[in-house]
Amino acid sequence: xxxxxxxxxxxxxxxxxxxxxxxxxxxxxxxxxxxxxxxxxxxxxxxxxxxxxxxxxxxxxxxxxxxxxxxxxxxxxxxxxxxxxxxxxxxxxxxxxxxxxxxxxxxxxxxxxxxxxxxxxxxxxxxxxxxxxxxxxxxxxxxxxxxxxxxxxxxxxxxxxxxxxxxxxxxxxxxxxxxxxxxxxxxxxxxxxxxxxxxxxxxxxxxxxxxxxxxxxxxxxxxxxxxxxxxxxxxxxxxxxxxxxxxxxxxxxxxxxxxxxxxxxxxxxxxxxxxxxxxxxxxxxxxxxxxxxxxxxxxxxxxxxxxxxxxxxxxx
DNA sequence: AGGATTTGACCATG
DNA sequence: CATGGTCAAATCCT
Numbered sequence: 001x002x003x004x005x006x007x008x009x010x011x012x013x014x015x016x017x018x019x020x021x022x023x024x025x026x027x028x029x030x031x032x033x034x035x036x037x038x039x040x041x042x043x044x045x046x047x048x049x050x051x052x053x054x055x056x057x058x059x060x061x062x063x064x065x066x067x068x069x070x071x072x073x074x075x076x077x078x079x080x081x082x083x084x085x086x087x088x089x090x091x092x093x094x095x096x097x098x099x100x101x102x103x104x105x106x107x108x109x110x111x112x113x114x115x116x117x118x119x120x121x122x123x124x125x126x127x128x129x130x131x132x133x134x135x136x137x138x139x140x141x142x143x144x145x146x147x148x149x150x151x152x153x154x155x156x157x158x159x160x161x162x163x164x165x166x167x168x169x170x171x172x173x174x175x176x177x178x179x180x181x182x183x184x185x186x187x188x189x190x191x192x193x194x195x196x197x198x199x200x201x202x203x204x205x206x207x208x209x210x211x212x213x214x215x216x217x218x219x220x221x222x223x224x225x226x227x228x229x230x231x232x233x234x235x236x237x238x239x240x241x242x243x244x245x246x247x248x249x250x251x252x253x254x255x256x257x258x259x260x261x262x263x264x265x266x267x268x269x270x271x272x273x274x275x276x277x278x279x280x281x282x283x284x285x286x287x288x289x290x291x292x293x294x295x296x297x298x299x300x301x302x303x304x305x306x307x308x309x310x311x312x313x314x315x316x
Numbered sequence: 317a318g319g320a321t322t323t324g325a326c327c328a329t330g
Numbered sequence: 331c332a333t334g335g336t337c338a339a340a341t342c343c344t
Contacts, residue, residue: 136320138338139323
């Protein structure tokens, strides 16, 4: 993220947004300290020693998100928002003439509206984790200046439930491996709700700007052949078996045997990842090979990193 | 056989 | 025009 700009240069609405985020960040830090103190003090209920209660802080954090989001959403119409929906509108039916254009009249390949970046979450992690959803790969593309191809996934329930969630996974570094996952859209499918009922702190205000801070610990107790791109790391249940094992991300049936554990080297070290979602919801998942982090700990880690990301992006 | 992935083609966007 | 995102036929896997 190279955006050296400072809040000073920003339009006032953005400045306010940044200030809000800073305030929230501050609260998140205090929250972290509070949790630290609590865990040190054991069950002593010493949280009372802190001038502010955890609840206040949480409310504060959520309030900040709320304010920020309304600021941002009012400040800029954000043309990008418009084409958020996968407008595959360009059904080539109006193309009785269109078809004459280049032949290959019947198929609709490439007939889509490119999504803009709104409503996305980006996260980086050292290994690929099951995020609790079922994904189906629908494409892979070599990306300019990227050593590794990008893989495109959509929710398995896109067809039966119309779920519009998609994600892109790309290895961005090899040693140690770092993967960037970009989530787009929200799951509207049911499996989502069933599978990952994360802890959700909802903003007090019921508006549509509701903030969601969520996390869940690793959802997949056993699965793990440790192949970074194997089905289990990505999705659950069915065999969404592949995600290529390496740069190529395309092992054939590679999760059961041979290379299954090849990749798991040191990955165990704390795998927390920052998540940023640009359009009105902030959420984060915390995961690890096991269940290392306590929920409170991971929560404030995530909240903090969210703020950092938010600040980066807002300031850009 | 049914469902998932691969892969080349297509096209919107910048 | 180059690039990236999606589609869908072909192929593979269970």
